[in-house]
Amino acid sequence: MVITSAVTDPEEQTQSLHSTFASRYVRDPIPRFKMPEKCIPKDAAYQIINDELMLDGTPRLNLASFVTTWMEPECDKLIMASLNKNYVDMDEYPVTTELQNRCVNMIAHLYHAPIGEDEAAVGVGTVGSSEAIMLAGLAFKRKWQAKRKAEGKPYDKPNIVTGANVQVCWEKFARYFEVELKEVKLTEGCYVMDPVKAVEMVDENTICVAAILGSTLTGEFEDVKLLNELLTKKNKETGWNTSIHVDAASGGFIAPFLYPDLEWDFRLPLVKSINVSGHKYGLVYPGVGWVVWRSKDDLPEELVFHINYLGSDQPTFTLNFSKAGSSQIIAQYYQFIRLGTEGYKNIMENCRENARILREGIEKMGRFNIVSKDVGVPLVAFSLKDSSQHTVFEVSDHLRKFGWIVPAYTMPPDAQHIAVLRVVIREDFSRGLAERLVSDIVKVVDLLDTLPSPLSTKKAHVVAVANNETSEKAKKSALETQKEIALYWKRLVDGKRVGAC
Numbered sequence: 001m002v003i004t005s006a007v008t009d010p011e012e013q014t015q016s017l018h019s020t021f022a023s024r025y026v027r028d029p030i031p032r033f034k035m036p037e038k039c040i041p042k043d044a045a046y047q048i049i050n051d052e053l054m055l056d057g058t059p060r061l062n063l064a065s066f067v068t069t070w071m072e073p074e075c076d077k078l079i080m081a082s083l084n085k086n087y088v089d090m091d092e093y094p095v096t097t098e099l100q101n102r103c104v105n106m107i108a109h110l111y112h113a114p115i116g117e118d119e120a121a122v123g124v125g126t127v128g129s130s131e132a133i134m135l136a137g138l139a140f141k142r143k144w145q146a147k148r149k150a151e152g153k154p155y156d157k158p159n160i161v162t163g164a165n166v167q168v169c170w171e172k173f174a175r176y177f178e179v180e181l182k183e184v185k186l187t188e189g190c191y192v193m194d195p196v197k198a199v200e201m202v203d204e205n206t207i208c209v210a211a212i213l214g215s216t217l218t219g220e221f222e223d224v225k226l227l228n229e230l231l232t233k234k235n236k237e238t239g240w241n242t243s244i245h246v247d248a249a250s251g252g253f254i255a256p257f258l259y260p261d262l263e264w265d266f267r268l269p270l271v272k273s274i275n276v277s278g279h280k281y282g283l284v285y286p287g288v289g290w291v292v293w294r295s296k297d298d299l300p301e302e303l304v305f306h307i308n309y310l311g312s313d314q315p316t317f318t319l320n321f322s323k324a325g326s327s328q329i330i331a332q333y334y335q336f337i338r339l340g341t342e343g344y345k346n347i348m349e350n351c352r353e354n355a356r357i358l359r360e361g362i363e364k365m366g367r368f369n370i371v372s373k374d375v376g377v378p379l380v381a382f383s384l385k386d387s388s389q390h391t392v393f394e395v396s397d398h399l400r401k402f403g404w405i406v407p408a409y410t411m412p413p414d415a416q417h418i419a420v421l422r423v424v425i426r427e428d429f430s431r432g433l434a435e436r437l438v439s440d441i442v443k444v445v446d447l448l449d450t451l452p453s454p455l456s457t458k459k460a461h462v463v464a465v466a467n468n469e470t471s472e473k474a475k476k477s478a479l480e481t482q483k484e485i486a487l488y489w490k491r492l493v494d495g496k497r498v499g500a501c
Contacts, residue, residue: 163193214251252276
């Protein structure tokens with residue numbers, strides 16, 4: 001039998017007869033800084049990249065992240081089919097725009113926005129909660145500036161009051177858009193914003209108070225209802241009219257299903273806007289977020305751009321123009337109609353139950369203090385009862401040997417002396433995985449008990465240098481030696497704080 005081939009180049013024909021791993025392409029250096037001169041076969045390019053990606057962590061074992069790591073195959077198909085659609089091109093993809101508007105309305109009704117059944121809600125899909133927060137912050141800033149201008153008062157020093165536990169995107173907003181960030185400091189045992197202290201910090205230049213529904217550090221919900229009551233009282237006394245924004249990035253798709261009677265949303269009069277991450281407990285791959293406003297009056301018209309498409313006016317308010325494809329918007333709508341209230345409730349109840357199993361397993365070891373609360377985002381944050389010999393950072397490092405990515409980090413000022421581990425329970429974290437993680441933590445703790453403390457090792461090293469060297473450094477006093485050890489631990493802790501994400 002004669003084998004025919006369309007390949008005419010002898011060298012290319014030889015390469016095509018071999019497997020990818022037998023070709024020269026896997027022997028050549030991998031391009032890192034300059035684009036290669038010649039092209040390579042698609043299977044070789046795929047294999048080269050795929051091999052490097054194998055060294056990444058396994059997403060489902062990344063317990064540091066709140067981000068969704070699993071979706072149903074049917075939704076994966078919808079995502080792949082819409083990756084090539086530019087979400088912003090409303091004229092060409094009007095159905096995607098319609099699906100976004102449906103999602104906005106569903107979220108607004110979920111948060112008890114004061115709108116009628118057939119009335120359009122005010123909101124927009126974003127890349128994530130970071131963009132959503134910046135849009136909401138801009139709206140507050142412009143409304144405050146307009147009010148101050150009308151009163152003939154200075155409007156150049158706006159500020160926002162938050163807790164020190166806010167996510168870094170709030171710091172970015174403050175720096176990028178020139179707004180002072182006034183943070184309520186944390187204390188040991190209280191790792192969320194104190195509403196009383198927050199209202200005390202409010203002044204005539206405060207554009208809003210930002211409350212967190214689901215702290216990144218411990219998953220705890222801040223008391224938005226109490227904040228609303230205290231701020232209402234202060235507004236009456238001062239005539240300021242300061243409002244509230246709720247950062248519900250993590251808790252916005254949890255509270256309505258697990259704690260429906262908890263008042264934190266538009267049921268409270270001073271809550272003017274809410275953001276939520278669709279790619280967290282909205283159960284969609286990254287990145288998609290949402291921001292909704294109480295009413296049209298809460299979004300200044302000058303921030304909205306109007307686009308004519310299909311003979312009608314289409315308002316748009318985003319920081320990005322071209323951005324991710326339409327896939328995440330479509331995936332969010334899929335989850336809403338696929339799961340409904342019943343489905344979301346079942347999933348969140350499962351997450352809460354698996355968090356309970358994990359928490360109880362960790363408590364039984366007798367080595368850790370549980371820092372997280374029962375009510376909040378389903379996660380478990382815990383610290384070592386005794387950190388004199390080993391630290392949570394060592395526990396985190398050793399857990400990686402079992403495949404687990406569990407972050408260790410210190411709390412913000414003034415609770416930075418507290419260091420914790422945090423495990424986020426997502427939809428795809430089963431009871432079996434929870435029990436396996438407990439087993440592996442036991443193994444790590446038992447192993448650390450057999451190892452010397454890094455602190456004592458460092459001290460021994462410093463003493464050995466002092467005994468064997470004749471330099472000026474070797475003659476340091478005991479106090480200076482202790483300072484060096486303290487600096488060693490400070491560098492270690494500072495280098496690990498990035499774990500809180």
